[in-house]
Amino acid sequence: MQLREVIVLLGGEVIWGESLVGGISIDRCYAADLMSDVLAFSQPGALLITGLANIQSTHTADVADLTAILYVAGKRPAQQVCDLAREKGIPLLTTALSMFDACGILHRAGLRGAHHRSVPN
Amino acid sequence: MDEVLYAEKFTILGNDFEHGGDVAARVKAILKQLGLGGDVIRRLSIANFEAEMNVVMYADEGELELQVTPDAVRIVLADRGQGIPDIELAMQEGWSTATPEMRQRGFGAGLGLPNIKRNTDELEITSTPGAGTTLKYVVHFNG
Numbered sequence: 001m002q003l004r005e006v007i008v009l010l011g012g013e014v015i016w017g018e019s020l021v022g023g024i025s026i027d028r029c030y031a032a033d034l035m036s037d038v039l040a041f042s043q044p045g046a047l048l049i050t051g052l053a054n055i056q057s058t059h060t061a062d063v064a065d066l067t068a069i070l071y072v073a074g075k076r077p078a079q080q081v082c083d084l085a086r087e088k089g090i091p092l093l094t095t096a097l098s099m100f101d102a103c104g105i106l107h108r109a110g111l112r113g114a115h116h117r118s119v120p121n
Numbered sequence: 122m123d124e125v126l127y128a129e130k131f132t133i134l135g136n137d138f139e140h141g142g143d144v145a146a147r148v149k150a151i152l153k154q155l156g157l158g159g160d161v162i163r164r165l166s167i168a169n170f171e172a173e174m175n176v177v178m179y180a181d182e183g184e185l186e187l188q189v190t191p192d193a194v195r196i197v198l199a200d201r202g203q204g205i206p207d208i209e210l211a212m213q214e215g216w217s218t219a220t221p222e223m224r225q226r227g228f229g230a231g232l233g234l235p236n237i238k239r240n241t242d243e244l245e246i247t248s249t250p251g252a253g254t255t256l257k258y259v260v261h262f263n264g
Contacts, residue, residue, distance in 0.1 A: 035227030039167045040236050044159075052227045056174070059142030060227070063149060063166035065159070080139070088146070 001026060001111060003068060003091065006047070009105050010095040012070065016082045017091025024091065026067055028114035031103050035060040042066060046114035049106075051099055053077040055084060062088045072099045123190035127155060133176040133183040135202060138226055141177040145170035148187055155189060158262065164240040165194055165260050171233045172256055176200045178223045180253065193242075193261045204250040212238065212246075 003024040007014065014021055030042040031049035035056050038048060044065035050057055053075040061069050062084075068091040071077065076094055077085075085092050095102055129151070131144045149166040169185065176183035180202025188195040205211045212234050219229025238244050241258040248254040 033227060034230050034232075036171065036230050036232035036236060038227075039171060040232055040239065044163060050227075054226060055139060056142055056227050059146060059170060063142075063145055063163070063170045065163050084146075 001109065003047070003093075005109075006070070006106065006111075007093060009109055010070070010097055010102055012093050012095035012097075015071075015076060015092040015094050016085050017068070017089075020089065020091045021068075021093075024067055027111060029103070029106060029111050030066070030114040031099060033099075038066075039064055041115050043114040043116050047111075049099065049102060051075055053081065055081050057081070058084045058088065058090060058092075061085075061090050066090075068093060070095065070102065072097060072102050123192065125188055125190055127151070127187070127189040129187050131185045131187070133173050133180075133185060133198075133200075135176060135179075135181040135183070135200075137177055138222075141174050141226070142170055144173050144185055148185070151187070152189075152194065157189075157194070161194065161260055161262055165196070168237045168240045168258055168260075169196065171236045172196070172198050172258075174226075174228050175233050175254075176202070178219065178229060179203055192263070193259050195257070195259050197255065197257050199253065199255040201253045204252055204254050205246070205248040206250045208246050208248060 003021045026047045028046040030046045033052045048066045048069045071094045074096045152162045180200035183200030186197040214235045215231040217231035223229030242261045243259040245257040
């Protein structure tokens, strides 16, 4: 799915990276506020969905090779975070939807989880 | 002793949450410039970020030493701080002494050291309570 389509589905907007968004497509997402979980279990190339808007969210996306960050619940990172995202070439998106609703809409649209350890039944 | 192709030391300040992750990002950029493989860089970067955040959260100051040899990347991170009284316990996923501020930052859930172990080929931890902790870890290029 094109990242642009994600933004439309969620009624979201681009905080930074407008010029990059058009060239990115994703098929997996990882949703968490716990960055250690993201570092431990995410797959490279995923879209990070989080309510954590501090500088560590962008460092996490960078070191874990995640494609872009979607902030939920209307969260907006500070300028310092946007500056780091620009330096690393990581687009930042935001939506007013909650984590649950954003994930539900994206899952229904065909995106899947990027959790690389199998989940117990 | 293997030939050292690249070496550099980086200082990490305790309680400096605003810069927590800078050193891992700088090391990642260096490893990319050196042309290392994507998987090696990702594993090391995750280990470095977790180790760096441990210094930010629990120590006064730390120094990360990067060494690149023809077949591996070796990291030594020595900090001055409270140390780890029981390393075996700290290696268990979910065991944590984190404060609410640490958890608000997205860390402190007891996954740090297990994450470092998961992403490295060798890990050695030595610690003196009240003095500090030293982590030594290695990622082999053919690992």
